[in-house]
Amino acid sequence: MEQRDAQERRFSSFNLTGSPGLNGRDGLPGEPGLDGIPGRNGLDGLPGLDGMPGRNGVPGFDGVNGTDGIPGTRGERGLKGEPGIRGLPGPRGLKGESGSPGMDGIPGINTWHVTGTPPSALLIPPSIPGSTRHKSNKQPVVVIREGENLRLRCEAAGKPPPLVVWSRQDGGVIDMGHWHDVQIAGPLLNLTLINRVHAGVYVCEADNSIPPADFKTFDVQVHFKPYIRVKHWKVGTYNGSSATLECLVESFPVAISYWEDQVGRIIGNSTKYSISYHQNPDVVWKTTMQLNILTIDGSDYGNYHCVAKNELSITRGQVKVHEIDRTRYTPSVNHADEITFGPAPPRIQSYEELCPAPEKCQKCEKCVGHSAILYGLRVEKYGNVTYPGPRNRTSDCMLSAVGKPVYHSQTNSKYGSWMRDTHPRGQQGETKYFITSPSDPNYLYEYANKNYYLHKENSKTHTLPTPFVGNSHVVFNGSFYYQERNEPNLIRLDLATNETTSLTVPGLATEGQVFLYQDSRDYLDLNIDGNGLWAIYSPAPDSATVIMKIHPYTLQVEYIWNISMNHKHYGNYFITCGVLYAVDSSTKRETRIRVALDLFRERLLDVDLPFNNPFKRTTMLGYNYDNKEIYSWDNGKQLTYPVKVIDMDDRDTDEDDEDPEEARRPADYDQDYEVDPLAHS
Structure with missing residues (x-):
């Protein structure tokens, strides 16, 4: 192409026009030019x-389930x-486990009608509080140190009044100083400067010829340091030869x-030594310990020790083994007086020896009048206001008797009050429960029945016109008193209205720490x-204590003591x-x-009843x-x-026949037994 173009340019320069030439052949392609x-x-x-709408796609496969959120x-x-409609009864379930034993009920009484006696004569068999007649495994265990004083009590009730007799369960004698008694009559058994021989089970039996008789047992355990004879x-x-060494040990x-x-x-059993211990089958605190030394030689002579150790002390006895001339004497023991190691038991003395009967005071003239002195108590009218006097x-x-709680x-509050209406206006009131809480002094919570009360779902809340103080309120005949x-x-x-x-x-207190009882928040206790x-x-x-008698409907004061x-x-009262009872x-x-007034x-009145505070903080009692x-x-x-009450007519209330010296004052004890720990100091 390039050559042809060159020729055309050369011929054109001469302005000669030739005939068109033949088309030349295409030249070889040149190299690509630059971009x-x-x-x-x-x-x-x-x-x-x-565009035209596309066709629907083919449905995809189901996805995998996702994880829970x-x-x-x-x-x-x-x-x-x-409430839904009551369903059909289900099938009977499997038999459940046996329940735990229930709490003891109030002891019942047997009554007897004797031929020829008027029907009003009620004969009651004897009854002892805490009797072990039906509960042999419930006998009190009394632990006492040797040398202390012990007093066991066994008060019995019945009609006619029963006779109480003490004896030992093993049939042995009761050592009482100069006397050894098989039986001792009376509700009290005094064991003074108690000795190890006093250990054992004592039985008080009450009988008034009305069957069945009742009894109570006391297991007296005397603790003392080891004593070796x-x-x-x-x-x-x-x-x-051989030798036998023996020690008699007393300890408990x-x-x-x-x-x-x-x-x-310490010596153990071997070919050289043989050791044995023999406990007395009748007296648990007596043991005999023996040591047999076999094939004696020169190294076996000397002092041996029998050792007894209990939680109170350790005592070491001593036996000497010495050599004798075999040609002149046969092996024997010295029959001199025995020797002892450790504290010896105290000498037995009776209560009468330690505490002789006081001289009888002259009879005091009976006090008469409204403010008579009653066993050291004065009861008088309060104030100078004249009151109509209590109604009949x-x-x-x-x-x-007072039963077990x-x-x-329960609630989390140590103080509070729960009540029942003691004289409801209708049948609905008989099932109601009421509760107050010191943290909500403006409200009284009412529960329709025991089920609501146990589930703490109050059916009604009463808003009080004024807030209350204390815990000793009452509900009576549909009214709340506080x-x-x-x-x-x-x-x-x-x-209701x-x-x-x-x-x-x-004179009623309203503020400060002048509360009525030892551990209460009451200024006023209502009953x-x-x-x-x-x-x-x-x-x-x-x-002093003031008691006000009030008419429950009009709140008129009838009398104040x-x-x-x-x-x-x-x-508590x-x-x-x-x-009036005092706990x-x-x-x-x-x-x-x-105390009962x-x-x-x-x-x-002559009362002495046990009472139990199982959680040791009673702040309300009614x-x-x-x-x-x-x-x-x-x-x-x-x-x-639960309590048991008797009519006053069942007791002798004739003061004229009562001897002030013989009248029983309130006793100062907390249990059926007393221990004097300072008796031997």
């Missing part, structure tokens, strides 16, 4: 037309739905015994019984049948009711005369105590 500079982008083209927060509790303290023998708890040789090494007594009875429910906070007022609130009645209590409404308080700062009983000395302590597990007759139960609030636990 040109890219041109500018062209303008955007016009939008294209929409994190649980969300719990939503609020919805409203309680309507060596009858033959010097044993003679010769080479090639039973001692661990062993032998030591001349240098203090409608219930005349007294407590003869029965658990019902002390108004910071005011000396007793309030009666009708729970919300109408209130108030009474100003003279209700068959005779009406009672209010117990103490006018601050006086320590002023009693010289220091309320701080007692754990309560009133039933017009009798010794509200913080001791085992305590007693030993008949407010109508103004005289002390008697429900309708159910014959004591209600308590013990460290947040709600308990009841």
